[in-house]
Amino acid sequence: MDPMEALVAQIRGLSSCAGDLSRLQSILKQADDSLRFDSTRLSAVLSQLDPSKHSLGCLYILEASTAGPVSKEQADILVPVIARFINSSAAEHIRMAPDKFASVCKRLKDQVMLLNVPVRGVAPLLTAVRKLQTTTEHLTPLHPEFLLLCLLSKCYKAGLSILEDDVFEIDQPRDLFLYCYYGGMICIGQKRFKKALELLHNVVTAPMSTINAIAVEAYKKYILVSLIQHGQFSTNLPKYTSSVAQRNLKGFCQPYYELANIYSTGKIAELESYVETNREKFENDNNLGLVKQVVLSMYKQNIQRLTQTYLTLSLQDIANTVHLNSPKEAETHVLQMIQDGEIFATINQKDGMVRFLEDPEQHKSCEMIEHIDSSIQRIMALSRKLTAMDEQISCDQLYLSKAGRERHRYDFDDFDSVPQRFNI
Numbered sequence: 303m304d305p306m307e308a309l310v311a312q313i314r315g316l317s318s319c320a321g322d323l324s325r326l327q328s329i330l331k332q333a334d335d336s337l338r339f340d341s342t343r344l345s346a347v348l349s350q351l352d353p354s355k356h357s358l359g360c361l362y363i364l365e366a367s368t369a370g371p372v373s374k375e376q377a378d379i380l381v382p383v384i385a386r387f388i389n390s391s392a393a394e395h396i397r398m399a400p401d402k403f404a405s406v407c408k409r410l411k412d413q414v415m416l417l418n419v420p421v422r423g424v425a426p427l428l429t430a431v432r433k434l435q436t437t438t439e440h441l442t443p444l445h446p447e448f449l450l451l452c453l454l455s456k457c458y459k460a461g462l463s464i465l466e467d468d469v470f471e472i473d474q475p476r477d478l479f480l481y482c483y484y485g486g487m488i489c490i491g492q493k494r495f496k497k498a499l500e501l502l503h504n505v506v507t508a509p510m511s512t513i514n515a516i517a518v519e520a521y522k523k524y525i526l527v528s529l530i531q532h533g534q535f536s537t538n539l540p541k542y543t544s545s546v547a548q549r550n551l552k553g554f555c556q557p558y559y560e561l562a563n564i565y566s567t568g569k570i571a572e573l574e575s576y577v578e579t580n581r582e583k584f585e586n587d588n589n590l591g592l593v594k595q596v597v598l599s600m601y602k603q604n605i606q607r608l609t610q611t612y613l614t615l616s617l618q619d620i621a622n623t624v625h626l627n628s629p630k631e632a633e634t635h636v637l638q639m640i641q642d643g644e645i646f647a648t649i650n651q652k653d654g655m656v657r658f659l660e661d662p663e664q665h666k667s668c669e670m671i672e673h674i675d676s677s678i679q680r681i682m683a684l685s686r687k688l689t690a691m692d693e694q695i696s697c698d699q700l701y702l703s704k705a706g707r708e709r710h711r712y713d714f715d716d717f718d719s720v721p722q723r724f725n726i
Contacts, residue, residue, distance in 0.1 A: 306343060309333055310350055313359030317395075323358060327398055330362040337366035353387045357395030360387055365402045368409050377413035384410045385426040393433040400434060404443045411447045421455035424448070431464060439470040446480035453487055461488040465497070470687060479505055479516040486523060490592065495531040502527060506551070507543040513550045519587070521551045525558040526592045533603040535562040557583050561596070568607070570600050570625045601626065601635055602644060609645055609658040617654045629654060 309329070316326035337344065344367035353360045364387055368380060384406060396403040407430045414423035427448040434442045445464060452461035465485045472478050482501040489498035505520035528535040537559070539548055552559060557580050564573050577584070577593055584590045604624040608615060617629035617636070626632045636656055639645045646659040695701055 305333075305336065306347055310347060310359075313351060313356050317356045317359060320394075323395065323398060326358060330359065334362065334366065337363060338369055348383075353390040354392065357387075357391040358398055361391070361396055361399055361402055361406065365406050368406065372409075372413060372416070374416060377416050381410060381413050381417065381422060384413075385422070388426045388430045388433070391433065396433060397436070400442075403430070403434060407444050408447055411451060414451065415454070420451045421457060423451045424455055424457050424460050427451060428460060428463070437471070438467045441469045441472045441477055441481060443473060443477050446477055446484055449481065449484035449488060453484055453491075456491070458488050458491045461485070462492065462494075465489070465501070468684075470691070475508070475510075476516075478508060479514065479520075482508075483516050483520050486520065486527075490523070490527065495527050499524065499527050499531055506547060507540055510544050510546055513546055513554075517547060518551065518554045522555050522558050522587060522589060523592065525555065525562055526589065526596050529562060529565050529596045530592075530599045533599070533606070534566060561593070565596065565600060568600070568604055570597070570604070573597055573600060602639055605635060605639060606645060609647070612658060614655055614657045617649070617656060620656065 312329055313326065316322040316329075344363050348360060348363050348367065351360050351363070364384065368384070372380065388407065388410070391403075407427060410426060411423050414420050427444060431442055431444045431448055434444055448464065449461050452458060461484075465488065469478075469481075482504040486498045486501040486505070489495070489501060502520045502524040505517055506524055508517070510517060525535050537552070539551075561573075561576060561580075564576050574597060577597060581590065584593045601624055605620060608620065608623065617632045620636065621627070621629050621632040624632065624635075626635065633649065633654075636645070636647060636649065640647055646661055648657050648659065649655070650657070
């Protein structure tokens, strides 16, 4: 019998139960090199198998058949084939070869980008992420690929669907950096600046032995989003930030530091002038749109400062103080801020007077109580998770042996060696 026909027969015969699947995987691993060597026949072989029943075998064949360079014409044929496999495949099968499944899905991403239709990869990759995940807390190598396609196709809402999950398990550090960076950009696109700030903060403060480009680009956006969300930016990073990041990030982001310094003065004319002078730098970083939002946010910050000083103020006075062109423009800003819950005020249309009010929230409504309760429950769940992780780490042999070496290194009982250790 032809070796390829024999392999098809084995795939069909060994795809029904877990014990047989382990045996099939061993056979497929041994046949991997021959599959790549005979890749021209694989598309015909693939058509003889059902991806829903023979997922593991289909995965090995599909991975081998797509390993080489792909033209646009071939990509147009392969995209629906891979998408169909992702949608039909059994999760328990593909999790036996997660690296191969991730490789096939990444090739789908490359091919839809080659065809310049990233939107065609969004739905299949979301399905792939959910199938590869053992739990929603697991960050897979496909998370960043999916978010990248969401960004390129502007399918921001699809990207938000996985950003709501709490992540505790990570395979590769680079996946976390890209996941948080792309996720931050998606949240910026949806103007969810609080969530964007959280994700970008994770990139900047994540452990790193050397500075990387992802962290640098994330820090630039982190500065801008901080100004939009809080109206200020603190140059002091948390203590748990790596020393590498604390030493080097500022040097790569000097124009953004200067922008933040000017923003803190509240002088809109100086800010606009600085942005215009450094327009090319911000444009090269693909941050010009976000910088423009920073400029617009200064008007809001200046209006908010007025609420701390005045009880009533005319729209004309607001326009003059905040350097807006007309009372009508001031009214537009104030109305938008009232709608967004950023200030509490009423406008008298007859005399054009704005009356600033106190926050009406008394924290005793049913909605607020439910919100507080859900927050407490989430914190309690997080506390239990951290306790379990702490116990797991404290029993890890690798950690204990390393901690023991470090303790011995700084053992001060041997006083004779102290001067030598510290070069005294």
